[in-house]
Amino acid sequence: MSEDAALLEKIAVGDVDALAKFIEARKPQLMAYIHRRLGPALKSKVEAEDIFQDSSVEAVRAITPEFPGDKDPFSWLCQIAERKIVDAHRHHFGAQKRDAGRERSLDGRPAGGGDGEVGLVNLLVKSMTTPSKAFSRNARELRLQAALADLREDQREVIRLKYVEGWASKDIANQIGKTDAAVRVMLTRTLKQLQAVLAEQELR
Incomplete structure (x- = not known):
């Protein structure tokens, strides 16, 4: 068994020392991501x-057999770093506040009866901005976090910008080099994908 494989096996069962070695070995890649x-x-x-x-301290504090479990440890570290970046942005520039009662759906109409989407958005915001150590171990939040990790990077980016940063x-579209229509389609499809994953897992 290679050294990397041995480290991954130990990380999967919550070994802190193995995680620390992994973080040090992958520091260049994680720094590039940051x-x-x-x-x-x-x-x-x-x-x-x-x-x-x-992010490293957060990961060491948060690791258990469930975090990251069988998830790729590097992807998990990137998720933690992403939340730290969001927290830093809020600290230095302030979060854009939105009235939840005036939340709009993707086609511009009031969210009204879309309780499922609003609930999903609330979970998205919490999952993408709350440090792992402060997470309620609510099963739905954990399922959503796993589903977010499985999205493509561009999908995570548009979700983050729309629902965490509050961008139009x-x-x-200007930020990522796509048309407004393409971004709206991506948002709609990504939300439906996440909702489908949650619904499927809750039936198990």
């Missing part, structure tokens, strides 16, 4: 090394 995600404005306020250190779809 640099890509920070953005120019936040880079002027926060060092990538600080995000790396905070046209602004997201």
Whole structure:
């Protein structure tokens, strides 16, 4: 068995020392991910090394046989780093506040009877912004976190910008180089995909 395989086996059962070795070995890749995600404005306020250190500490504190379990540890570390970046953005620039009672659906109509979507959005925000150690071990939140990890990176990005940062779809389109219509379609399909995953898992 290779050293990497042995580390992964130990991480899967909650071995902190193995996780620490893995983090050190994958530091260049994780730092590259953090640099890509920070953005120019936040880079002027926060060092990538600080995000790396905070994420590493968070992972060591949070690891159990369920976290990351059979999930790829590097993807799990990226999720933690992503939440740290969101937290840093909120700290330095302030979160854009939205009135939940005026939440709009993707086609611009009031969310009204869309309780399922609103509930999913609330879970999305909590899953993408709350550190793992503070997570309620609510099964639905855990299922959603796993489903988010399985999304493509561009899907996670549009979900984050729309529901965590509160961006309009046209602004997201400018940010990622797609049309407004394409972003709306991606948002709709991604939400439906996440809802389908949650519904399927809850039937098991």
